[in-house]
Amino acid sequence: MKKYFWGLFFCLLFPAIAFAGERMDGYGKSKWGMSPAQVVSAENGRAHLINPPLNYKGALGAVGIDKVDIGYHDFKVVYQFTDNRLTQVIVQSLEDHNSGINKRAFIDVESLLTQKYGQPTFKDEGKKVVWNQPGTTIELTHFLIENVTSMVTVMYIPSSKTAKSTDNL
Numbered sequence: 724m725k726k727y728f729w730g731l732f733f734c735l736l737f738p739a740i741a742f743a744g745e746r747m748d749g750y751g752k753s754k755w756g757m758s759p760a761q762v763v764s765a766e767n768g769r770a771h772l773i774n775p776p777l778n779y780k781g782a783l784g785a786v787g788i789d790k791v792d793i794g795y796h797d798f799k800v801v802y803q804f805t806d807n808r809l810t811q812v813i814v815q816s817l818e819d820h821n822s823g824i825n826k827r828a829f830i831d832v833e834s835l836l837t838q839k840y841g842q843p844t845f846k847d848e849g850k851k852v853v854w855n856q857p858g859t860t861i862e863l864t865h866f867l868i869e870n871v872t873s874m875v876t877v878m879y880i881p882s883s884k885t886a887k888s889t890d891n892l
Contacts (some may be wrong), residue, residue: 747859750812750879753802757809759785762802765851770802779803782810782851790817794831796824796875810884814877822873829865829875836863859887 748754752765763770763786770788777784786802796816803811819826826849833852837843840861845853854861862878 745857747856748813748881749809749859750800750802753809755809755881758807759804761803762786762809770800773801776804777801779867781805783814792834793827796828798875798877806821812879814879816875819872819874822867822869825865825867825873825875829863832875832877833863836861841856855882855885857884 749757751769752768753762754765754768755767759772763772766786766788770786772786773785782803782805784801787802788800791798791800791814793814796815796818797845798814801813801815804808815826816825818828829849833843836852836854840854842854843852844855845851850864850865858879858881860882862876862880864876864878866872866874866876
């Protein structure tokens with residue numbers, strides 16, 4: 724009996740250790756801290772400079788990918804920079820009005836992220852799901868104002884930035 728217990732223990736332990744050892748330090752082929760030119764280069768022609776850059780609170784959206792397919796849904800990617808260094812990536816649905824399509828997109832993307840990263844750390848059913856990976860926090864949200872707007876967004880945030888936002892709690 725002990726032999727079977729230890730066999731099962733090690734079969735479950737080693738994959739968990741191997742997965743936990745993987746560090747996610749960015750989105751796609753980009754890494755936190757890269758400059759806009761480095762991100763464009765790293766993404767091998769998928770990404771381009773946005774001119775003029777998009778203004779966000781405390782950041783500039785200086786690099787983008789116009790269309791990526793995730794599941795059966797179309798998204799755009801905006802790489803945000805602070806002091807010319809990559810600090811956040813937003814993957815946003817191109818559909819911004821049809822709540823039915825975006826409810827389905829949220830479910831599909833949640834399923835894909837769960838398959839890739841495991842069970843989420845936090846979940847508010849149909850609204851927000853969070854995965855805390857070593858190096859990066861991933862936040863999936865469905866923003867909905869009935870008959871006005873509907874948007875599905877996946878944010879990739881450096882874990883250091885996420886930790887800093889909770890320092891005073």
